[in-house]
Amino acid sequence: MRVTERKSDQTRARILEAALRLFRQRGFEQATMRAIAKEAHVALGAAYYYFDSKDAIVMAFYELAQTELAPLLEDGLANTRDLRERLTAVITAKFDYFEPNRKLLGTLSSHIDPQHPLSPFSQATKAIRETDISFIHRAIEGSTTKVPADLKPYLARLLWLYQMGLILFWVYDHSPKQRKTTQLSEKSLASVVGLIKLSALPLMRPLRKLLTDLFDVIYEDHSPTMQSRS
């Protein structure tokens, strides 16, 4: 029996799909585990057999999204070497992919707290986050734009944060077809790329330093360090 055909995998997938369907229709809180189980034609206990908790379903959604998104991001990066266009491709791919689940992402954005497992900044989502950042990294690396050496180690994370901000705005953007987000993306992206190019001027070194210093403070590790005695 091939692994991909295992009945349990199908059931699991069915439950996940049912959950996503309900999340979309009625939102996260309204979609109770009972309703999800019913929608998937399994008993409540079965749903809990496959997913430890309701949050675990969300985690599975994150992982599924990353898997499905990867090739789309690949495609986006294949077509151009212009930095602005590359970043646009990455962001647009995400908007397109998440469009059906925009409202779900909305209620999930409640979890800003890095301590909460479902937060995009949490330990639990670290692998997903790092993969995501690596796409931004590649968008930069494969472009024709030259990035100053002192800025290089920071830029991908910086742009990732920027892009998370756009997504957050998008999630709560109630304008028709999220037109405001489109405008905001276009205008701000042009500025951002403009600033990156400007920042390459030798004159701008102090400003770059300022920025990277701020970033160092934010990411600085304050947790009690292990005494290593090699």
Added chain:
Amino acid sequence: MRVTERKSDQTRARILEAALRLFRQRGFEQATMRAIAKEAHVALGAAYYYFDSKDAIVMAFYELAQTELAPLLEDGLANTRDLRERLTAVITAKFDYFEPNRKLLGTLSSHIDPQHPLSPFSQATKAIRETDISFIHRAIEGSTTKVPADLKPYLARLLWLYQMGLILFWVYDHSPKQRKTTQLSEKSLASVVGLIKLSALPLMRPLRKLLTDLFDVIYEDHSPTMQSRS
């Protein structure tokens, strides 16, 4: 009987205090209405007599905070005319005041969604928000720093957002005594004020335009407008 002595006001206050105490001790979700009622030495029903819901208690906390914060902010603005110092005073006053409830603010920051009543961006908290912004406005107006005319209508809201960002960071800052936030505030505040002064150069006009344009997109009203025919 003086209004301030009404027994019901005392009971109400006692419930609010009990709630805040529990919120601080165990966090928002763990502090159940039952526990709050017990802590306040009233029956569960009494708590609901004074507050329509658990969220209503939080709203009362917001309002209390604003009332108690106002004179502290006044003081902060009375001592200096330097813009950086004035902004620092406002932000520091808030950090100091909210220190005991930092974790509570943390769980409340879940409500980023402007649709949620408890969100700092919601309709329900608009009055509080506007008062808060007016303090930033006064910090700017009473300072010696000259603000370009085209930037003026935007600056208070812009700095308010910036300051909300700092508070958000502070709320999740687990470094000892929130030292990271202190560093971040100091460094970024100096830059911000520096940028404001720089932005006054005639040369910088296009950059100001860029910024205000972005801001217009964000705040632009997309809701169906009433046909007014006066």
Added chain:
DNA sequence: GTCTATATGGAGATAGAC
């Protein structure tokens, strides 16, 4: 008007039979 006692209904989660 103020408050107690009790009820409702639904949530996430689990134990244990099949």
Added chain:
DNA sequence: GTCTATCTCCATATAGAC
């Protein structure tokens, strides 16, 4: 693996005493 039956806990509602 999958089910049924059940647990526990909660926010909230209400009837009616004082």
